[in-house]
Amino acid sequence: MPAARRKQSVRLAGELPARAPGEVLVWTDGACQGNPGPGGWAAVISWEDGVVEERSGGLALTTNNIMEMTAALEGLRAVPSPSRVCVVTDSRYLHDGMTSWLAGWKRRGWRTAAGDPVKNRELWLALEAAAAEHERVRWHWVRGHVGHPLNERADELAVAAIGR
DSSP states (O other), X not given: OOGGGOOOEEEEOSSSOOOOTTEEEEEEEEEESSSSEEXXXXXXXXXXXXXXXXXXXXXXXXXXXXXXXXXXXXXXXXXXXXXXXXXXXXXXXXXXXXXXXXXXXXXXXXXXXXXXXXXXXXXXXXXXXXXXXXXXXXXXEOOSSSOOHHHHHHHHHHXXXXXX
16 A cells, blocks of 8 residues: 555644644533433534534433444544544543553453453444555544533533434
8 A cells, every 4th residue: 555545543732723834623522311211322424624513312221432432433424534634522432542551452462451351342343444444544532511612512512313
């Protein structure tokens, strides 16, 4: 594979992502009433031309982490591949899982550093596969509920989708 087409994941820090040329921003959020309980997920896709697309859904019995992961998975699946994508999340679990923990889990046979089985393995594998379909996926963490319009919209959609 030529270097220009190499797939990679990049970890970013900071509050708001700067859109790289040709990049699609996918703002994600998950919500749950109880944990476990009914939950919802949302992905707000911001295309480079300014168009914004919204997707959401829910489950009757789930966890907040599963909804956060599902939001990212559905967002990645909604973007034609291969594309340059920045997944924006307020979930440290999702962000750190995709940028830091995944490689170690695989090395340890899907065990945590403490030796326990990794929770949500099927979703981690699905996220890894969906990201691999794209030219590049960046994972960007933002603090939630601080007033960024697309993060707030993803939260509104996820809450509205609870149990749907």
